[in-house]
Amino acid sequence: MLYPGEWSGKNMGTNLRKLVTPTEIDIASLRHKTLAVDAHNQIYQFLSVIRQPDGEYLRTSDGKVTSHLLGLLPRTANLLNRGIKLAYVFDGLPPQLKEQTIRSRSDRKSDAAEKLAQAKEAGATAEMKKYAARTARLTPEIIDSSKRFLEAIGVPVIQAPSEADAQTALMVQKGGCYAAASTDYDTLLHGSPRLVRRLSKSQRATSGPELLVLEDILDTLGISHDELIAIAIMMGTDYHPRGIRGIGPRRGLKLVKQNDIPKAFDRAGCDFDWQAIMGLYQDMETEEDYSVLWEPPNNEAIRVMLVDEYEFSEDTVEKRIDELEDAYEQFG
């Protein structure tokens, strides 16, 4: 079964790491700001990591997956409690050009599922965990229950017509949100002025959240936004994963600085339709009519969903409801 937009932890998005310079920030500096969270990105992480020792998801007695909700509940309650407003942006239909990436991710998941089965037979615990994480899939049930949960706690849910990264970029550009929150860099290619990464590890001293400012990145590199997109396309994106052979950040940067964009692609030996890909970053379909308004938590809806339907312990749920109420009263 192939799911639209199939997610993968590895080989996802564009690897701009070697081109960007992050700034460590204090989580307190995000207070009263709204972050546009890449929902699929975050849910995928929960599905990868929140597992039983045998690699299986956590589920209700009748088999509904709960791993994602088990991740979302403390996560959202915690961030809201710190005065950080959230808006979750969900992917819509992926562009045609993403087909190849989606198929290869799906194939890799099937491979991982086989290896997981083998590891289970061999009783290799560490292997089980490793391969199980790679089999994570955002099924329609997982997406729907995530949206329903977020709506119950009062967090805005925005449905992107196509890629969430493009929608997110629009929301940051228009000023409704301060930054995008994601582990990958693609929203910068779609033109988001700011990106926050590693929000999750915010409580640890080791690696706090980092902020990337598009304008600063472009200034530092001495290039335009289109030129950054061009380099990314050369290095490989979801819309053409291989990119151009032999082109990494170093050569890509040199090429766009010494040539205009068409010539840079020509010199690099590009043999695919780079302009179509560039068009996806410059002009993807987005929804202009959205709200990022934080609403009060609907406690009864939260209880019904989490306790009755998803078999969460009453204590856990009541504790988080208290946090959510506090958060809304303080910062909403």
Next chain:
DNA sequence: CGGGCCAA
């Protein structure tokens, strides 16, 4: 992942 518990 994030929380809670406990040992050092």
Next chain:
DNA sequence: TTGGCCCGG
């Protein structure tokens, strides 16, 4: 207080 470990459904 800090950190390692287990648990959550």
